[in-house]
Amino acid sequence: MFKEGSPIAYDAPAELKKWPSLKGERQKDRGPPYLVYNGTLADCVRELMDKPIKGISLYDIMTKPQAAFDQTVLSPGDAAEIAMRKDFPKA
Numbered sequence: 001m002f003k004e005g006s007p008i009a010y011d012a013p014a015e016l017k018k019w020p021s022l023k024g025e026r027q028k029d030r031g032p033p034y035l036v037y038n039g040t041l042a043d044c045v046r047e048l049m050d051k052p053i054k055g056i057s058l059y060d061i062m063t064k065p066q067a068a069f070d071q072t073v074l075s076p077g078d079a080a081e082i083a084m085r086k087d088f089p090k091a
Contacts, residue, residue, distance in 0.1 A: 002081065006068035010042035010089050014063035021058050033060060042089050045079045 002008075017033035019026040036059070037047045044061045051059065061074040069078070082088060 002068045002078075006066075007087070008041070008068045008082065008085070009066055010040060012041045012063055012066065014039065014041040014044040014061055016044040016047050017060050017062055019058050019060070021055075024055060024058070026058060041082075045082050045088070046091060048076060048079045049083055 015035055016037040018036050019028065019033045020030040021027055022030075037044055039047075041061070041063050044063075048056065048059050048061060056076045059076055061079055062072060063074065065072060074082070
């Protein structure tokens with residue numbers, strides 16, 4: 001998903017959002033996702049990785065595209081991949 005060798009701006013503004021849910025499943029017909037956390041991309045990744053694994057699929061990170069990735073919505077899987085990068089800033 002990420003372009004190898006392309007740096008990620010971990011200090012870029014980002015928002016962690018959660019989708020309305022019912023019984024652990026996204027309910028896209030019940031409205032847009034709502035804001036859970038507003039900060040940097042690195043902070044949002046940390047916040048998401050701290051959530052219980054059972055409900056992690058209900059979250060997305062919204063940020064601006066970068067050279068390493070060309071989308072504005074990062075899934076929990078994308079966030080996990082970012083968190084495992086060697087250059088990801090430790091808390």
